[in-house]
Amino acid sequence: MSRKPSFANLRDRTPAPAPVAARPAVAAADPVEARGPASRQGRKQIAGFFTPDMSLAMHMLARRQDRSLQALMAEAFNDVLRKYGESPIGD
Numbered sequence: 001m002s003r004k005p006s007f008a009n010l011r012d013r014t015p016a017p018a019p020v021a022a023r024p025a026v027a028a029a030d031p032v033e034a035r036g037p038a039s040r041q042g043r044k045q046i047a048g049f050f051t052p053d054m055s056l057a058m059h060m061l062a063r064r065q066d067r068s069l070q071a072l073m074a075e076a077f078n079d080v081l082r083k084y085g086e087s088p089i090g091d
Helices: 031-035 052-065 069-083
Strands: none
Touching: 052 069
C-alpha cells in the first residue's frame, strides 16, 4: 500500500512567479473616480456617534418631513451657528 503524499514538504517552498501573461493588469485609477462622485466635490464629511434612540428619532423626523437626514443636519448646524453669533453657511 502506498502512503498519501505529505504536504509538509511544500510548506518551505516559495511559489514560482506567475507568467507575465497570467498576471492581472493594474489599471490606472480614473482621477474623477478617485475623488468621489461629483455631488461630493468641494465638500467635507462631518460625522458623529449618537445613541440608537437619537438615530431613530432623526431618521423618523427626516421621513415625516420628506427631507434627507443631511438636510436636517445642515439646518441644525446652521441653528447652532446662529446661536453662537456666527453666520449660517447654508447647505
